[in-house]
Amino acid sequence: MYRLSIAVLAALAAALAVVSLSAAAPQQKHAKKHRYHRIISLSPTVTEDLFAIGAGKQVVAVDNQSNYPKRAPRTSLSGFTPNVEAVANHHPDLVLISYDPGNFASQLRHLGIKVVFEPAANNLEQAYGEILGLGRLTGHRHGAKAVVRSMRRHLAAIVASVPTTRRHLRVYHELDPTYYSATSTTFIGSIYKLFGFRDIADAANGAGGGYPQLSGEFILARNPQIVVLADTRCCGQTYADVAARPGWSTISAVQHHRVFGANDDVASRWGPRIVQFARSVARIAKRG
């Protein structure tokens, strides 16, 4: 009798466990799919990533620099001089930042808000890693994987479209009209490296943490074959302005019209739109 009751109890317990497990499983899955419902992004790149992977509906506020996509809920929140109270006022359950001045992140954590730091990527793999990480956080693993797969596929096709004879062009990436540039240790530099281009700023490696200010005569002497202007919006630079600079008419890129006026925002972020940027660079490289 005693044995029987044990057996019955065990059977009951087993059945209960199976039932509760099968009942809990989809619930847990569901919870994981939308782990965070009130997300604040204080990084324009993270905003672009979130909307690309399909987590846009969970985003309640983005910072004042997050101008893409248009439907992102842009607020006056600042990612550079963030205010803890203003952020907390939106009642977020997850805050994503790329810059952490002072004790901003730890103060938010004191309020019981989850904060994840997504620093500026230095290469594509880091950028892919952030996108996949955001997918895990927001319950959009598949979306994130699809975005990364699409980026890889497109970038490979874009690079392959450039003939091998154009794979070793000298490139000058301009951040502002005083010749601040980016070396191949930076994210944008890694895109040029993908093509096999030689970044003229690499000669100044070590100065300026990947973003050195080049001297004007060095640029002329190095004679870049591609010039990418990432200062079209900030400083209104165009092909005509570049061609009119003293001595620049001797530069190969100017003579062959291989000057690309990029969207400053796209060129300074490490999100999915880098594919568009690469496509434009490829088009310029094939020119002339």
Added chain:
Amino acid sequence: MATTAGRVEAAPRVEARGVGLRAGVVTVAFLVAALAIGLVVGPVHIGLGSILRSALSYVPFLHVHQPLGAVDHAVLWQLRAPRVVLAALVGGMLAVAGASYQGVFRNPLCDPYLLGVAGGAGLGATLAIVYASAAAAGSTWTVPLAAFAGAIAAVVVTYALGRSVGATHMTGALVLAGVTMATFTAAVQTFVQQQHTQQLQNVYSWLLGGFSTATWHDVAICAPYIAVSSIVLVLHRRVLDVLSLGNDEATSLGIDVGRARLAIVVAATLGTAAAVSVSGLIAFVGIIVPHTIRLLVSTSYRAVVPLSLLAGAGFLVLTDVVARTVLSPAELPIGVVTAFLGAPFFAIVLRTSRAAR
């Protein structure tokens, strides 16, 4: 009291003639050497011989063949030459303005940015960088003009404020008005900058100052003002000596103190504003150069004013050479170099001259 002060001041003035001539020759030689070094040194190697022949090829009837290729020619005459000339103009102007301010306000710590020039120019440039339309931002005129207007506006307000509290007699009131103005403009400038963080890099690189993108156009913008201001200040060098004795003494010697002071301040401010508008804020030159002249040559403004003009020009050309070669082909902000080299150099001059006395 007046007589003893006069006698103390008279001593250097008597010897100024002989010493001044020798010092003048040395300073001119220093400036010429600095200009030559400025033209020769750079990431692109161009020999002094080629530079001289290239220069001579522009003289008609000499039939000297142009030795440089298109790129070297552009590097030398379109990039390096305007850079050297601009550094010389700005350095000379800042030094001579600093010397004049120190004389007028009888305060050895005065610098050319005293009356709010720096704050006003910084605010003007920031507003132009942040708010100018894309078309205007592309123009090479926008930022210099805005900086110049900002500097002049700030000084006019400073002067009005100073006068309203009786600065015609008390130079201290004018200095305080300048400090007030500088603080206020700095606050507004920082506010605007914080509202437009995407432009931070541009604002910052302007504030640091430098000649990395100098063109003949920049030289043409500032040269007329700097020329007129320098001439006015050099012509007032004797007046500055008299003013340094004090208001009453100067008046008794037949000088209209108010008018002389206004002429000097206007000239120094106008020249400084023009210099700042094309070069950004370069600190220290206006203090270190005049004091070095005082310590090495003479305390008489008859020597200090013209020699500061020449030595300041040579000094800034040389610091710019350092700024563009230390990390070549990357650039270093020139303000870092002026302070980093200037401060120890000044300390040495201070020590040796005290020891000699």
